[in-house]
Amino acid sequence: MNGEATQPRPNLAAVAALAGVSPSTASLAFSGAGPVSEATKARVLKAAAELNYAGPDPLAQSLRRGRSGIIGVILEDRLRDAFRDPVTVQMLDGVADELGAAGFGLLLLTETGPAATNIAVAPMDGVVLFGCSSRLDSTVVTMRQRGLPIVAIEADPMPDVLAIDLDNRAATARGARHLRDLGHERVAVVTLPIDAQHSVGWLTPDRESASSAHTASQRLRGLRDIYPDAEAFSAGGSLIEEGELAGLALLNRAERPTAIIAQSDLLAVGVFRAAQHLNISVPEELSILGFDGARIDGLAPHTLTTIVQDALAKGHAAGRAVIALARGEVAEPATFTSELRIGTTTGPVEDPLRRQRRET
Amino acid sequence: MNGEATQPRPNLAAVAALAGVSPSTASLAFSGAGPVSEATKARVLKAAAELNYAGPDPLAQSLRRGRSGIIGVILEDRLRDAFRDPVTVQMLDGVADELGAAGFGLLLLTETGPAATNIAVAPMDGVVLFGCSSRLDSTVVTMRQRGLPIVAIEADPMPDVLAIDLDNRAATARGARHLRDLGHERVAVVTLPIDAQHSVGWLTPDRESASSAHTASQRLRGLRDIYPDAEAFSAGGSLIEEGELAGLALLNRAERPTAIIAQSDLLAVGVFRAAQHLNISVPEELSILGFDGARIDGLAPHTLTTIVQDALAKGHAAGRAVIALARGEVAEPATFTSELRIGTTTGPVEDPLRRQRRET
DNA sequence: GTCTGATCTCGAATCGATTCGATCGAATCG
DNA sequence: CGATTCGATCGAATCGATTCGAGATCAGAC
Numbered sequence: 042m043n044g045e046a047t048q049p050r051p052n053l054a055a056v057a058a059l060a061g062v063s064p065s066t067a068s069l070a071f072s073g074a075g076p077v078s079e080a081t082k083a084r085v086l087k088a089a090a091e092l093n094y095a096g097p098d099p100l101a102q103s104l105r106r107g108r109s110g111i112i113g114v115i116l117e118d119r120l121r122d123a124f125r126d127p128v129t130v131q132m133l134d135g136v137a138d139e140l141g142a143a144g145f146g147l148l149l150l151t152e153t154g155p156a157a158t159n160i161a162v163a164p165m166d167g168v169v170l171f172g173c174s175s176r177l178d179s180t181v182v183t184m185r186q187r188g189l190p191i192v193a194i195e196a197d198p199m200p201d202v203l204a205i206d207l208d209n210r211a212a213t214a215r216g217a218r219h220l221r222d223l224g225h226e227r228v229a230v231v232t233l234p235i236d237a238q239h240s241v242g243w244l245t246p247d248r249e250s251a252s253s254a255h256t257a258s259q260r261l262r263g264l265r266d267i268y269p270d271a272e273a274f275s276a277g278g279s280l281i282e283e284g285e286l287a288g289l290a291l292l293n294r295a296e297r298p299t300a301i302i303a304q305s306d307l308l309a310v311g312v313f314r315a316a317q318h319l320n321i322s323v324p325e326e327l328s329i330l331g332f333d334g335a336r337i338d339g340l341a342p343h344t345l346t347t348i349v350q351d352a353l354a355k356g357h358a359a360g361r362a363v364i365a366l367a368r369g370e371v372a373e374p375a376t377f378t379s380e381l382r383i384g385t386t387t388g389p390v391e392d393p394l395r396r397q398r399r400e401t
Numbered sequence: 402m403n404g405e406a407t408q409p410r411p412n413l414a415a416v417a418a419l420a421g422v423s424p425s426t427a428s429l430a431f432s433g434a435g436p437v438s439e440a441t442k443a444r445v446l447k448a449a450a451e452l453n454y455a456g457p458d459p460l461a462q463s464l465r466r467g468r469s470g471i472i473g474v475i476l477e478d479r480l481r482d483a484f485r486d487p488v489t490v491q492m493l494d495g496v497a498d499e500l501g502a503a504g505f506g507l508l509l510l511t512e513t514g515p516a517a518t519n520i521a522v523a524p525m526d527g528v529v530l531f532g533c534s535s536r537l538d539s540t541v542v543t544m545r546q547r548g549l550p551i552v553a554i555e556a557d558p559m560p561d562v563l564a565i566d567l568d569n570r571a572a573t574a575r576g577a578r579h580l581r582d583l584g585h586e587r588v589a590v591v592t593l594p595i596d597a598q599h600s601v602g603w604l605t606p607d608r609e610s611a612s613s614a615h616t617a618s619q620r621l622r623g624l625r626d627i628y629p630d631a632e633a634f635s636a637g638g639s640l641i642e643e644g645e646l647a648g649l650a651l652l653n654r655a656e657r658p659t660a661i662i663a664q665s666d667l668l669a670v671g672v673f674r675a676a677q678h679l680n681i682s683v684p685e686e687l688s689i690l691g692f693d694g695a696r697i698d699g700l701a702p703h704t705l706t707t708i709v710q711d712a713l714a715k716g717h718a719a720g721r722a723v724i725a726l727a728r729g730e731v732a733e734p735a736t737f738t739s740e741l742r743i744g745t746t747t748g749p750v751e752d753p754l755r756r757q758r759r760e761t
Numbered sequence: 762g763t764c765t766g767a768t769c770t771c772g773a774a775t776c777g778a779t780t781c782g783a784t785c786g787a788a789t790c791g
Numbered sequence: 792c793g794a795t796t797c798g799a800t801c802g803a804a805t806c807g808a809t810t811c812g813a814g815a816t817c818a819g820a821c
Contacts, residue, residue, distance in 0.1 A: 050548050052807055063771045068809060076769060095546035099524040100469060101807035104460045104776050109524065111471075111508065121494040124484055134481040137509070146523045147509045148471065151501065163506045164459040164469065164524065186455035188410050281698070338641075339698045412777055423801045428779060436798055461777035464806050
């Protein structure tokens with residue numbers, strides 16, 4: 042197979058010429074936007090078939106109409122990371138549903154890596170920002186300059202950006218209260234990446250306040266509302282392995298927490314694994330709380346106590362919003378709420394007596 | 402937030418007028434493709450900044466150049482299914498790597514569902530077909546008519562379609578031989594979807610020969626090379642749940658197979674679960690062989706015996722090929738090979754004596 | 762026979778850039 | 792000082808369609 046030059050593709054003018062009509066009439070025949078007699082229409086179509094004409098060139102159409110029919114979805118991560126996160130996938134799926142139904146294409150873009158330049162030059166009618174840090178500011182500026190409507194899922198409020206949000210803070214606080222009600226006092230948190238570098242490790246107040254990650258910060262704040270002094274360990278990504286690393290760091294010590302809040306279910310599963318490795322029993326010795334409600338395997342026979350959000354609905358909402366804006370209609374921002382689902386990975390703080398008994 | 406009409410976006414002509422140069426010079430100043438004095442270049446850029454001009458319109462650029470800088474990736478499934486399959490995700494990741502590095506955008510399209518119409522009208526410089534059945538024929542015809550280069554990953558050979566292939570048949574045969582060497586005689590297979598309807602159930606010779614799914618057929622053939630009469634059950638998708646359903650159907654009988662070949666690792670995990678539910682021990686009573694080498698969790702403490710393919714490399718190859726073709730260069734088809742990785746889910750057929758002993 | 766109105770078709774402008782060949786002024790060379 | 796060359800700039804054509812207002816054709820009405 043090679044790419045050698047073939048005869049030039051026929052255009053509408055050629056078809057019109059062969060059919061013996063003007064280009065404008067031929068255009069009408071294809072789009073059906075005007076009164077064209079059946080006879081001429083048939084002639085045009087026949088000529089098109091003869092020339093093997095595939096229909097109006099989408100590029101020319103787009104230029105004329107001023108719309109490309111493409112919506113960009115900008116992911117912060119590399120694609121492989123994004124696809125490994127069930128929440129991202131669900132949101133993407135929701136967006137794709139809406140775009141597909143409305144006849145829009147979905148252009149996948151990442152903000153980092155070599156593909157970043159594409160963001161500035163890709164033909165799009167609007168963009169959806171996924172889980173974006175303020176690092177995306179420059180992207181937003183570019184988009185705004187190009188006059189593109191912008192929808193952001195869980196991002197810090199920005200002018201001219203329609204937000205699809207989640208009650209991260211309130212929901213986390215609710216989860217934390219659940220732990221407090223169970224008697225936990227020594228609680229730690231494994232956070233989602235907190236900065237652009239995805240740096241792993243203990244979270245100092247400095248790093249915490251310098252955070253550029255909306256979701257992680259909000260969930261952390263919700264925790265602080267209940268446990269102001271909880272220890273925090275920042276994971277390098279929403280991945281089971283990262284959760285396990287963080288879990289080991291938090292648990293492999295003399296004075297360890299009795300409960301860990303993980304900012305995603307994947308992280309929670311990782312923490313669970315860490316506990317298994319260290320022979321710490323869940324929930325007797327350690328309660329684990331997740332976030333997302335993704336129903337990940339790997340906890341059997343446990344079911345994770347977690348904060349359930351409807352990521353698919355978020356995706357749908359974002360898709361609908363960006364479509365409306367692209368069409369010049371209005372769209373409203375939205376905030377989704379999530380709810381606590383109690384599983385078997387959280388329980389009351391172990392009675393010290395019983396604990397002693399077991400330890401002997 | 403609303404979409405009310407704003408002042409018209411400035412174009413190159415406006416910038417040129419403000420800078421006091423001709424549009425052609427302004428264009429040169431932006432693209433750097435011709436000799437422009439530093440002074441005028443600065444004037445043009447200053448004018449652009451004043452007008453808040455975001456740079457040349459990608460659509461107009463594309464029309465003129467005849468290229469859009471976008472490559473379409475056509476998935477057969479709904480996105481949510483595609484994203485749940487680790488092999489698809491890896492291939493997509495490989496494609497995305499290459500496209501990003503070469504400055505191309507990745508347009509996600511599905512062949513089914515409401516978005517199908519987009520395929521015909523999306524502006525693209527080439528397409529990659531993912532795991533495609535011959536159902537895609539009509540898509541291929543459209544693309545060819547539009548003069549788009551087509552790369553297909555694991556598809557039946559078609560004219561004008563560059564194939565990136567896998568040794569599905571030979572590799573499966575190798576796996577089957579492994580089972581035969583272990584003494585298995587009663588072997589069954591759980592296949593990937595075999596037709597466009599993704600119909601679930603026992604595979605009759607009729608349905609088998611009418612298969613429109615390349616990968617499933619080839620892997621099935623490889624099995625038939627060793628076990629011509631193996632029973633086959635067709636799953637509704639490459640998903641753990643589907644594998645479990647199929648596993649139950651195959652195992653919940655008096656005369657059950659001693660080994661099951663699953664055509665994907667996800668299906669294999671499902672079969673393993675079915676065995677667990679039925680209290681069938683692996684590998685003593687049942688050997689399980691997968692395909693892909695995806696390292697899926699959920700088999701602990703076992704490691705799956707499986708046929709390992711390098712899906713990422715396949716994606717890279719497809720990406721490179723479609724880029725080359727889009728640029729009018731030549732590209733070569735490729736066939737990747739996979740290898741058997743022996744884990745702990747396959748073992749020798751149980752000694753009848755020992756079996757009896759256990760059963761009493 | 763002419764006028765009215767409806768129906769179909771066409772010409773020309775337009776979308777926003779790129780690009781080739783021409784032009785023009787200045788600098789270099791003999 | 793005239794001829795040549797080179798660099799910078801410009802005009803105009805082009806990419807492939809859409810769209811609007813104008814013109815043409817024809818039937819029916821008066």
